[in-house]
Amino acid sequence: MEMAARRQALRLAARALEQRLNGDSSDHGGAELPCPCGGSAQYHGRHGKTFESALGPLHLQRAYYHCKQCESGFCPRDRALGLESFSLTPGVLRMTGSAAALVSFEESSGLLRELAGVEVSAKQVERAAEALGAEIAVEEHQQVEKMGEVAPTMYLGMDGTGVPMRSSEVANRAGKQADGSAKTREAKLVTIWTAESRNEQNKPVRDPGSVTYSAAIESAATLDTSPELSDFAARVQREASRRGFTEAQRQAVLGDGSAWIWNTATELFPQAAQILDRFHAKEHLSQLGKVIYGDSPEGKQWIQTRYDELDEGRLQSLVEALHRHASQYKEARDCIHYIWKNRRRMRYPKFHQQNFCTGTGVVEAGCKVVIGTRLKRAGMHWTVKGANAIIALRCSKLSGRFEGFWERRSERKQAAA
Numbered sequence: 001m002e003m004a005a006r007r008q009a010l011r012l013a014a015r016a017l018e019q020r021l022n023g024d025s026s027d028h029g030g031a032e033l034p035c036p037c038g039g040s041a042q043y044h045g046r047h048g049k050t051f052e053s054a055l056g057p058l059h060l061q062r063a064y065y066h067c068k069q070c071e072s073g074f075c076p077r078d079r080a081l082g083l084e085s086f087s088l089t090p091g092v093l094r095m096t097g098s099a100a101a102l103v104s105f106e107e108s109s110g111l112l113r114e115l116a117g118v119e120v121s122a123k124q125v126e127r128a129a130e131a132l133g134a135e136i137a138v139e140e141h142q143q144v145e146k147m148g149e150v151a152p153t154m155y156l157g158m159d160g161t162g163v164p165m166r167s168s169e170v171a172n173r174a175g176k177q178a179d180g181s182a183k184t185r186e187a188k189l190v191t192i193w194t195a196e197s198r199n200e201q202n203k204p205v206r207d208p209g210s211v212t213y214s215a216a217i218e219s220a221a222t223l224d225t226s227p228e229l230s231d232f233a234a235r236v237q238r239e240a241s242r243r244g245f246t247e248a249q250r251q252a253v254l255g256d257g258s259a260w261i262w263n264t265a266t267e268l269f270p271q272a273a274q275i276l277d278r279f280h281a282k283e284h285l286s287q288l289g290k291v292i293y294g295d296s297p298e299g300k301q302w303i304q305t306r307y308d309e310l311d312e313g314r315l316q317s318l319v320e321a322l323h324r325h326a327s328q329y330k331e332a333r334d335c336i337h338y339i340w341k342n343r344r345r346m347r348y349p350k351f352h353q354q355n356f357c358t359g360t361g362v363v364e365a366g367c368k369v370v371i372g373t374r375l376k377r378a379g380m381h382w383t384v385k386g387a388n389a390i391i392a393l394r395c396s397k398l399s400g401r402f403e404g405f406w407e408r409r410s411e412r413k414q415a416a417a
């Protein structure tokens, strides 16, 4: 009864809205209107089209103008009402963007039908979400307004993760496959958060709701001679400006061992403490333990002892323990090199004394949350353009910025009309 009553109520509302709009022919602006191409477009009567709205399908009759010069046509009313996107009304377009930021195109289509009673095919969701995401990505480059409070200590994390690509997008690119080819492109993520809250042991923990993200498949490298920042470094700088990262009394950058992360950190924030995410360091030790001992109790004990050495800052005995396996395992030599290179970023007892949060996967979780759960699912293969649009849409949604984007977009559309 409930669902039937809702359907009926929406249908009535849709008919009322249709009647009101179709009874108003003020969108007829005379026999001729200027065309965006510079030519002039002739009135061709009223044309009907069905739009998917929050009330269900709307059948609208609108004044139609056709331009001979560029052989295209337009309806002034569509522009005025913001109906120019994929036969979706702005209300449905917004719902579609929200859904597709969180779940797959197929699932979005199902949720829109089930929850809102609107029909948007998976293909329509994909096209609309990618178009919105592309708009968000463009706006992100220009919209660098301050948001949120500056905390006494601010944290900035960087990480990368592979996004599965269509084969045409990775042709002739070097990668990690056995034959040297690539199946993925690396998406790079910057995340900023605060950790003023304390747990029962009075250790800093991440403040709920303080996390924002920005990410894209783009380069973190520039020529040494270039005065310009890399695309990714510029992204990091924009996100840091938005959050007031450098205005904090103390700043910490967290990441794994990748060179591009520390190069970017040193270039942009030489004053910030550099901390190797403890979660990443432990992951390396645990992988090495499994290589040497397999999945045995002895191996588990060995890994735990290395963890303790790491947490207690006993890097010397940690490295000595690895040295015992260095002649036999390349992985052990790599791990020694990794610790040596990052030793200053692994002074965990000192960082803890200073009340810094040394990360238990905050950065790693960022990549999983933003990229993994949405873009790395069975059967998904992306283009760079499509992936970057959905990443932008998702970052905006998860960082609480989608609403602001939507308001600015509506204002822009109104002003243009």
Ligand SMILES: [Zn+2]
Pocket: 035, 036, 037, 038, 039, 040, 067, 068, 069, 070, 071, 072
């Ligand atoms: Zn024209």
